[in-house]
Amino acid sequence: MRPSPPRPPRSAEPARAMRPASLAWRLGLSAVVAVILLIGQVHHTDEYFPFGAVAMFAQARDPEGTADDTCLEATQEGSDEPVTIPFGRGSVGIQRSDVESSLAAIRADPSRLQALVDARERLHPDEPPLTSLTVCVDRYTMRRGGPVGPPERIALVTWEVPR
Template sequence: MQLNGGQLGPISRAWRLLATLLGIMTLLAAQFMHANDLFPLGALDQFATGTDPDGEVTAACLQGQRGQETLDIPFGRDSVGVRRAEFENQLPAVQADPALLRPLAEAYDEAHPDLPPLDALTACEHVTHLRHGAPSGTEVVTLVRWERQG
């Protein structure tokens, strides 16, 4: 393609403008939808605010039940197949439908074929209470539970 005096032709300008507009629209859509699925164009709202020095810090957790034994289930590809941030992003949907914990339990069981399957999986939060910015106590709060049927 021959450029005339350093000027872009109309087709070149049009596709550059279209690509720019598409990028801006994607960025705006991700911001308004609070969708971290479009990373790095998502809201990234986890970095937007500070923590009250006398408030709480919460982190999602999973606990499995096998017979009378309760286990802390780690997040990750080699455990339940999702990272904690991904899970926290979907937590409202999980709370609305505890059956969404089933694929996580199945992924854990597949990753540990030498162990009996989980009887139940609980979504929970580790809550660390702060006093003057320092930890002053922790608790585990149960959010929702899925139990294997039959």
């Protein structure tokens, strides 16, 4: 086998200084990203993700402890049987992490849940109106990082819908 011929040397051009306009737009973009990150962290919102907090992934879990899964449960007009209401823009107009990050405020003022009731009824006009809405958690017992048995449902705060 023949050895390959030597490569010609690359031309070693001296590094050029960055033009002021290039430097300005890079610094400006970095400042905008830093401000969005700061706002997301201070206000604990996921609106600017990936530049802000992601509440649902922000906490470490003990693989031998418990894990809570936030849920919504409601009663509808004409029935006392509770139904699980999914989170999401097409259901109640809000994501799970938004409720979790606002839970202290919702507990202090359960009437904040009326906005979710209104969104649900606007997005699902063919379904019976809600008479109550509960923020709850399904608490899972964990062993070796996996759930063991069915969850325990715990009501955190309930809003009785005024009619």
